[in-house]
Amino acid sequence: MEETRTFADFGIHADIVAALEAHKITHPFPIQAMTLPVALDGHDIIGQAKTGTGKTLGFGIPILQRVTSPTDDGFATLEGAGKPQALAVAPTRELAVQVAQDLTRAAAGRGIRILTVYGGRAYEPQIDALNAGIEVVVGTPGRLIDLAEKGHLSLAHCRIAVLDEADEMLDLGFLPDVEKLLNMTPAGRQTMLFSATMPGAVVALARSYMTQPTHIRAISEDDSGQTVAAVEQFVFRAHAMDKVEMLARIMQARGRGLSIVFTRTKRTAAKVADELADRGFAAAAIHGDLGQGAREQALRAFRNGKVDILVATDVAARGIDVEAVTHVVNFQCPEDEKTYLHRIGRTGRAGATGVAVTFVDWDDLHRWVQINKALDLGIPDPEETYSSSPHLFSQLDIPEGTTGSLPRSSRTRAGLGAEHVEDIEGKPAGRPKGGLGNQAGRGQRKTGNRSASGGANKGESAPRAAKPRTERTTTTDGKVRRRRRRGGAANSSKTAAES
């Protein structure tokens, strides 16, 4: 049985096996088991597997296995020694950093030098590291090209090139840069493309950059959908002005764990983070208008659990792996079904369960209809969602007395902002087990458990917004600071206009 094979059974270097074991990674996930033999033989691969199922190591282990380390025999005589032998490109800086960290962890003891090259940071450290010599470079396109054109980075000895989130990298916005980078690498290189989403047109385009690629899809037989079954999906019809209140209630009811709130614009991300902070939640924003330092600080605070709500644009939609994320809220509908899949895939990773909630207002509606159709999610006709709908409080399982009430205006006008909730996996409507406030359960983890996610009883954790003495505020540059509480209840009935 494939599932019972260990990494050592695949002939992986003992140092890598040991490094993986140190992180409780002993058995390959399906996408890894399927790609390893092909990738280790040097073949080109188009690898597709659902979010959170181990794609990074699917290409990371072959890279580390195939690269010649300074500690290996023959390195001294290697042509282009010290110049990158492998290149991995990602669509966002934070993802590039994360991929490099994952590779670095797996490379421990192997002596391989891994460098992250990305924008928004000083040139000197990156240039210095390149001059000192590296074996693997991970980065974002702009800075990679920049350093290459300035002569600091040579890709002439990259025998391996990987596009992470490949469909995004081959999309219009990235394609020219990606093409430029690939053209800097040698013709005979091994090319590997990975993503959870691989439209047929992208596969066709991808083939023009590859040599007889093997298309590998790790998808279980009993499962035709693209969403991760462990992510329980909800949809709320909402008025724009009620969204913040709805979000606050979900955040209060959700139990312990981390949440990512996605918006479609940078401005809304900043605003929602502010609104949550005003209500006493520990929230931080991350989006492209922030300085790189603020971006990474926000993500770091989130990973630490110092901030338990990350309000993000789609900069955080792809690849970002934070184990303790139990809830994803689409405050605004994503642009397309691919983005929807990637966003909700920030939870339910590596065997864990998660909850995804999508708010749909008039502005979102055409996007939602499109997503629902493309993914065949089985949501009833949108018109149906306007009629008879369960009460928001019962849907959110929040005792009314503890949370205050919604503004009278929305109650009388629209029967409470959220008019409908549907379990889109086809189970009976109403509250499924646990519901929105459920502490998402953890499956068998491949990595060590975070203490933050352990030991929480379902729905028992106190609401974060319960009248703290001080409250956190997220400023527009992403910094989180403490300040004296303003007067007034933590749960005001204040709503925010979308604008």
Next chain:
DNA sequence: AAAAAAC
């Protein structure tokens, strides 16, 4: 009325 990615 999108985001992201170099300076």
